[in-house]
Amino acid sequence: MKKSEQTRAGILYKSFALVYANGYQATSIDQIIATTEVTKGAFFYHFKNKDEMGLAMIREVMKPGMYRSWIAPLLISPDPLTSIYEMMEEVLLRNKFFDVRYGCPAMNLAEEMSPVSEVFRDEMKTLMADWQAALEKSVNRAKKSGMLAAGINGRELALFVTSGYAGARVMGKLYGKAAYRPYLNQLKNYLESMR
Numbered sequence: 001m002k003k004s005e006q007t008r009a010g011i012l013y014k015s016f017a018l019v020y021a022n023g024y025q026a027t028s029i030d031q032i033i034a035t036t037e038v039t040k041g042a043f044f045y046h047f048k049n050k051d052e053m054g055l056a057m058i059r060e061v062m063k064p065g066m067y068r069s070w071i072a073p074l075l076i077s078p079d080p081l082t083s084i085y086e087m088m089e090e091v092l093l094r095n096k097f098f099d100v101r102y103g104c105p106a107m108n109l110a111e112e113m114s115p116v117s118e119v120f121r122d123e124m125k126t127l128m129a130d131w132q133a134a135l136e137k138s139v140n141r142a143k144k145s146g147m148l149a150a151g152i153n154g155r156e157l158a159l160f161v162t163s164g165y166a167g168a169r170v171m172g173k174l175y176g177k178a179a180y181r182p183y184l185n186q187l188k189n190y191l192e193s194m195r
Contacts, residue, residue, distance in 0.1 A: 008046045009060075011036050015053060016061045020105045024054060024112055051119070058123045062106055066127060069095070071134040080138030081147065081191045084161060088187060092168065092180040100177050104169040132158040148194050157194075161187070 001009070014036045018027045029050050033043055047053040069091060077083035091098070098104065106127055113120035132155070139154035164183060171179035 004046075007038060007042060011038060011043060011046060011053065012057050012061050016057050016105070019054070019057070019109070020102055021099075024109060025116075051117070054113075055119065055123055058109070058120075058127065062109075063127060063130070066106065066131060070131050074134045074138045077138065079147070080142040081195065084135065084138060085184070085188050085191055088161070088165060089184055091165075092172075092184065093177065100172045103173050104166070107166045107169055128162060132162055135161055152194055 011032065015027070015032050018031060018035055022031075029040075029043065032050075032053070033040055036043075043053075047056065070087060073087050074080065074083050102108070106124065109120070110124040110128070114124060115121075135158035136154035139148065139152060139157050142148040143150055143152060143154070164187060168180055168183035171183075
């Protein structure tokens with residue numbers, strides 16, 4: 001990776017950590033520059049403005065991370081229902097990056113920026129659509145293999161699972177990780193009831 005590419009990636013990853021802890025609107029370019037230890041000129045060489053950097057952060061940091069943790073495991077699983085549960089358990093209880101106090105970076109950004117920026121809303125909808133599509137494919141694969149009843153609606157199940165996850169992450173901000181176990185227990189019961 002060239003030095004210029006390393007600088008750009010460093011700005012994006014460190015900005016992501018700042019935005020995760022503080023929120024997008026509360027994170028200033030000056031904070032990003034201080035944290036990344038680049039000059040203003042270097043920042044503006046890579047990004048025209050903060051929003052361009054924020055959108056690049058979604059596309060180049062969040063999307064690949066979500067793919068690795070939330071999507072790829074679902075696409076290769078021989079037992080999609082078990083994989084949905086295990087993916088949720090991993091993300092909620094064992095992921096070392098996520099801090100329960102801050103919730104989910106993707107859900108936070110969607111909640112914060114969707115009402116104020118159509119461009120951010122569209123970008124976050126794309127992230128969620130990718131995850132929901134992977135869930136739907138998993139469910140449809142389970143239906144074809146006979147693991148699930150044919151009448152199960154994969155799209156609705158995907159929305160249900162992602163909505164439950166978003167709610168669990170918000171409750172985690174209030175109650176800590178103790179809020180995750182009841183969600184996971186009920187998710188498991190729900191998924192098992194469809195077999």
